Amino acid sequence: MLIKRGVAIVMVTMGIFAVEVAMSLVPKGDLLFPSSAAAPGEFPDQWIHGSKSAMDNTDPAVQVHRYNDHTYILRENKAINYEGAFMYVFFGNGVALLIDQGSTSSPALFPLREVVDELIANWEAEFDQSSTHLIVANSHLHGDHYAAWNQFVDRENTTMVGLTHEEVMHYWGFSNYPDERLEFDLGGRNFVITGTPGHQSSEIAFYDEWTDLLYTGDMFYRGRLYLEDWDAWAASIKRLRAMADDYPVSHLINNHIEMTRMPTVDYPIGTTWQPSEPPMQMSLEMLDEAVTATQVIDQAGIYKYADFLIYNEVPWAYTTDP
């Protein structure tokens, strides 16, 4: 009797251990985003870049580029809007972050919602995920980056961060914008966020600890950097440089390409065909060049650098090249 009971108790214990071992062998649904080494990714050799005649354009309305398994870069067709804005979808466990919504509102012309829904569905199927929550956020509050925001307002399981400065600050948790750095946990994928005003007064930059990508939105890209507030921009550039000192950066990524492959030469504003685009991603050397610019420039005007042009507090009217 005593032995029987003892054996029964030990059997129960062993049974539980057996179940635990069996469970641990089943692969878990959790995706891991270690920050130890930069997760690699690839940029396309060429983005869709418009066409000589918009009528003949056969590219999709939105190009979806897979940088890596959980990082997607979207580009709006230049034939739909010359801005050719880039948008980003970052995935974490159970959650996706969409940064920016392009320059065109009409779902018929620019079906961003459809594209993002399909992207999420495909990603869920591939990585055994379900009911992914979508966060609809913005790098900054300019209409050419949230025109299709409305396409998402009636979406289930979605958080709309909002299009006012106060809503943006509240959502990310800024109490000392723009100076502070915030941690943001996207389903196990860690981001560091900081304020980068200068081009627009609600802009934020995202650093992804998994891919080591530093996303600089509209305040730093290969093109005409329109600055409404020089002092704020100079401080923001230095803030980005400090971020790159503290974290390893694989590439700087952003919102537009307006330069040609020739140093200091940009495509004229409104260009809908850019056959010779340089890459979108930028390097830390270019950021250093911008840091140098902040030490040199002390008055309004247009300043040309190899990879970007600074339009410091000049009216937008003068931005078209002669």
Add this chain to the structure above:
Amino acid sequence: MAVTKWVGFLALALAWLPVTHAHMLNMTEIQISADATSDVTVSVQIDLGQSALMTPESYWDAVSNPESAPKSGALYRALKALESGIEVVVDGQLRELALRDYRATATSLEAIKNPLTPQMADVQFALMGARPSSESVIAIGLKDTLDVPWPCLVRVDSFAALPISRLLTAGTRSSGDIRLDDSRAKPGEGYMVSAVLQLQAWLPSLTWLVVGIQHIIPMGFDHMVFILGLFFLSTKLSSLLLQVTAFTLAHSVTLGLTTLGYIAAPMHFVEPLIAASILYIAIDNLYSRHVAKWRLLVVTGFGLLHGLGFASALGELALPEGSVLSALLLFNLGVEIGQITVLLTAYLVFGWLQRWPLYRQRVAEPASMTIAGLGLYWLIKRLAY
């Protein structure tokens, strides 16, 4: 198929859509200040010279000769078109706008004509007869006849701490209903979330009760098993109640003392002991026919032990400063509710079997052996860890 259809549509659309039309510098902005119970204002920022409401020339004319701009002039007609074209519905009732003030500026006719240099006019309207409260619902729309530089950002400042934003486009001309006490219940977020938020706002301390319950069901599985261990020995309700009460009083004491900082116990010591207590109770069930008097003492001792366990779980949460005691009491009460729920459920499932002559042999003993097995499992795991 879909692609060719789309390309066709695009070609059609682009045939009449000038490419420079769609830059977004001069988009329209409507701001509604509904944060007081009187005097709701509707402010509009609009690039009138680039809108369908007037020509750049007539806008420049009105700006450069403000004194001579007659009431029947183009600017006046444009403002009137805004006044009648913006529809604001408060609590289901359409309210009229009344032009209060405007500031039309421009640097030059050339600037007005250049879509890249928006020359915005600020126009202010009063919303007639509207007295919104924090309960109110507001909706902003633009009539089909009103064409403004799109898209149109709507910002509502209300009783809520944050403004509320909506985007109107040529395809979506209404904001839909906006609640003025918007508690960040965003579209797509469930009612449950907002209900919980409201409950929290209403009675913050109540959450500690819920936290307490959660520390039994489902998080405190080992405590649940211990309570079931007590259940499977006592067929008499009175003796069960006596044991549970002793257990409860004992763990309240250590939980309180630990949380308030009077005592401290290392968890790597407490956790295996809790597991051992489960094993002990279950084995005791197998060899005792009745509740021995000294078992009450043992249960009290185990209660002290389990209280240390609850305290460590509670320690991981930040207790509200200034109301530690009430939070502690509510947490403890929640733990008791959790325990009683476990016992009641056990009664519902097994109570009717207790008069069965084979109850002990077929129900209580196998259950106790299972509990002992679980206790042994936890003991090994916690010792190994």
